[in-house]
Amino acid sequence: MAQPIDIKAFQQVSYVTGDVSAGGSAILLRVETEHDGHVDLSFPTVDLQHLVTLLLILGGKAALRGRFAAFSETFQAQPLPLHGVSLGLEENEGVLTIEVGATVLSFSLSRGSMAEIGRAILELESTPP
DSSP states (O other), X not given: OOOOOOGGGSOXXXXXXXXXXXXXXXXXXXXXXXXXXXXXXXXXXXXXXXXXXXXXXXXHHHHHXXXXXXXXXXXXXXXXXXXXXXXXXXXXXXXXXXXXXXXXXXXXXXXXXXXXXXHHHHHHHHSOO
């Protein structure tokens, strides 16, 4: 049985930097804490998808438990290089799949959201360059 996590035992992160290993097989992170200096971490690139998914799931839980939802007025997002995108149905649920580098993420969508995306794509196709 998993034991509850003692939040007080965690150090507050003040800064994170990173890089990619020479061969691209690992993601390197330096996580700096306010009081205990830095910790260097190395994640195999193949595990990056799991780490990103975990962070997004935890971010979703944080938003549900408090007032921590991202709003475009308060957060500036850096555009990511998109390598692939698909929109489809899976078990009667809309699914948006996005590929960014070594990470593939799938998002569930309501039918209304899928229709809105479809309309936007059709509008883009009919707009002259």
